[in-house]
Amino acid sequence: MPLDVVDLRSFYNSPLGEVARRLIGKIVRERFSNCxxxxxxxxxxxxxxxxxxxxxxxxxxxxxxxxxxxxxxxSSGHSASALVEPAMMPLPDASIDRAILVHSLEITEHPRELLAEIWRVLTPGGRILVVAPSRSGLWARIDTTPFGHGQPYSLGQLRDLMRQTLFSPTHWDEALYAPPFRRRTLIHSAAMLEQVGASLSLPGAGVLIVEATKQLYRPVGVRKAAQRALPGFEPRFAPEAIGVAPALRVVKGAGRQTPNFAPVSV
Structure with a gap:
């Protein structure tokens, strides 16, 4: 079940949400350094x-x-937010250079359709950054944060999903090594725990962050279009006479019919 936007906003207004925003946002900025x-x-x-x-x-x-x-x-100026259907975004093809997916892939009912729509709106060579809960992390097992809802992913599952939707993964990262507890001591030590966990590549990070580029071809769509263009063939099992056909003649007095193999024009 998708999270309510009010719960998401409340989480990021909390001290633990600010920690998550700062640690994940650091990696987001490193990957999309100049936009x-x-x-x-x-x-x-x-x-x-x-x-x-x-x-x-x-x-x-x-x-x-x-x-x-x-x-x-x-909060100030013109609004840039909109409520949309994941598979029908009000954007033309190839109109976006960079896409960031957070609190979306693990909650959506049809992740492949969502990624296919992101592929459509991205420019050739456009890049996507996906933040998803890690299946092996503690954050996905506790539902007191938004990362504990929906379907968490393993590294292999996320890689396969990206490739199936014609994205080429180019970089992997992990974040949120600190446990998702609201104790003040853990919140204050979150930056140190993050640095230690990242430097040692420790298991148990809360989220996976994958960067991928859009492939410039869609073989699946081309194959389907070619199949639709093929003419339909209907099997015919009844043979047709070619060349000669037997004609029947009556033999007088015989009381029966015998075939007379006279040529018949066709």
Missing amino acids: TGYSILGFGYATPYLGIFRDEAVRVLAFMPAEQGVVNWP
Whole structure:
């Protein structure tokens, strides 16, 4: 069941949510270090990680799924957030340079359709950054945070899903090594625990972060289009006479018919 946008906003307004925003946001910024002149799309609940791009990107959009709800973002100026269907985003093809998915892939009912739609709106060579709960992490096992809801992923599952939807993974990262507890001592030591866990590549990180590029071909769609273009063939089991055909003649007095193999024009 998708999280409500009110719960997501409340989490990121808490001290533990601020820790998650800071630690994940650091990696997001490292991967998308220079977005001058780019169009950036955040899907799910990505607003805590989009503010850093507003001063350099041409446009920054925050799309939220209909099941989750939407909040106005940013708090000042023109709104850049919208409530959308994951498989039918109101964007033209190849109109987005960078996409960030947070609190979306693990909750959506059809993750392949979501990634296919992201593929459609990305420009050739566009890049996507997916943040998803790690199956082996503690954050996915405790439902007191948004990362404890939905379907967590292993590294292999996330890699296969990206490749099936025609994305080429180029970089992997992990974050949230600190446990998801609201104790003040753990919150204050979260940065140190994150540094130790990342430097030693310890297991048990809370989220997986994968960066991938859009492949410039879609073999599945081409194959389906070719199949639709093939003519239909109907089997015919009844043989047709070619060349000669037997004609019947009556033999007088014989009381029976015998075939007369006279040529018949066709």
